[in-house]
Amino acid sequence: MVGAGFLGAEAAAVARELGCSVTLVDPLSAPMVRQLGSAVAARVAALHTARGVRVRCATGVVGFTEEGGRVAGVRLDDGTEVPAQVVLVAIGSLPAVDWLRDSGLPVGDGLLCDAFCEAAPGVVAAGDVASWLHPDHGRMRVEHRMNATEQGMAAARTLLGQGQPFAPVPYFWTDQYDVKIQAYGHPSADADFTVVAGDPDEGPFAAVYGRHGRITAAVTWNMPREARTLRAQVVERAPWPVEAATAHG
Numbered sequence: 526m527v528g529a530g531f532l533g534a535e536a537a538a539v540a541r542e543l544g545c546s547v548t549l550v551d552p553l554s555a556p557m558v559r560q561l562g563s564a565v566a567a568r569v570a571a572l573h574t575a576r577g578v579r580v581r582c583a584t585g586v587v588g589f590t591e592e593g594g595r596v597a598g599v600r601l602d603d604g605t606e607v608p609a610q611v612v613l614v615a616i617g618s619l620p621a622v623d624w625l626r627d628s629g630l631p632v633g634d635g636l637l638c639d640a641f642c643e644a645a646p647g648v649v650a651a652g653d654v655a656s657w658l659h660p661d662h663g664r665m666r667v668e669h670r671m672n673a674t675e676q677g678m679a680a681a682r683t684l685l686g687q688g689q690p691f692a693p694v695p696y697f698w699t700d701q702y703d704v705k706i707q708a709y710g711h712p713s714a715d716a717d718f719t720v721v722a723g724d725p726d727e728g729p730f731a732a733v734y735g736r737h738g739r740i741t742a743a744v745t746w747n748m749p750r751e752a753r754t755l756r757a758q759v760v761e762r763a764p765w766p767v768e769a770a771t772a773h774g
């Protein structure tokens with residue numbers, strides 16, 4: 526499995542449950558580290574390792590080897606090779622904006638919009654292609670279905686002259702083995718991080734992320750009830766839990 530983001534990590538879990546021998550490779554330090562921050566990503570790595578997946582993070586892929594016209598292995602940047610009968614590559618996507626480059630519209634990592642999802646007067650964007658200014662989190666682009674739906678409605682309101690800054694609390698979940706991870710907000714890697722329930726080394730847990738004394742995101746690990754409670758705190762940007770020790774996540 527090349528790429529340990531959402532899709533690679535989920536596919537690794539399914540393949541392993543089907544009895545396949547699985548190696549998960551990613552140049553980043555841990556699976557899903559961009560989405561979850563390093564503390565929770567380390568737990569994801571431990572989960573996969575405990576289930577028998579060989580996790581080769583902080584390791585890039587430089588090429589494939591072949592035998593008889595089909596793949597036989599994956600060459601890694603540390604000089605080693607992983608034998609493979611099947612390779613699944615899940616290394617992310619890029620917004621298709623090349624066709625807009627000469628249009629005069631602002632293009633970067635997507636179509637660059639303001640907080641109202643507007644790129645230019647009368648031109649709005651929604652969904653995976655839209656990079657917009659979130660009032661709380663700054664410029665962001667979200668690749669989730671629910672965001673595409675909500676942002677489509679926000680962009681339509683802008684066109685109708687009823688626009689408001691689009692400020693959703695991003696939400697995603699992922700099911701891997703018997704674990705459901707749920708995240709609200711934007712769990713950035715450089716935010717303060719603290720565990721508020723459970724045991725982050727073993728069993729279910731819930732954690733919050735904070736910045737400037739406010740809760741900005743929450744992640745739960747097999748704790749759906751806590752997820753709902755913490756969502757409210759993320760929405761309200763509740764004060765950072767003063768009694769808890771903080772560490773960088």
Ligand SMILES: Cc1cc2nc3c(=O)[nH]c(=O)nc-3n(C[C@H](O)[C@H](O)[C@H](O)COP(=O)(O)OP(=O)(O)OC[C@H]3O[C@@H](n4cnc5c(N)ncnc54)[C@H](O)[C@@H]3O)c2cc1C
Nearest residue numbers: 532618621624651652653654655667668669670671672673
């Ligand atoms: C393998 C995979 C699994 C996923 N799983 C999940 C999941 O479990 N949950 C979740 O929330 N999200 C998931 N996603 C993400 C989700 O699919 C996207 O967030 C969602 O489809 C975004 O909708 P969209 O309308 O912005 O873009 P898309 O669904 O990509 O639609 C864009 C459309 O625009 C067309 N297009 C492109 N250029 C032009 C052009 N110049 N002119 C006209 N048309 C054009 C494309 O052909 C395409 O039909 C997954 C994505 C992938 C790839």
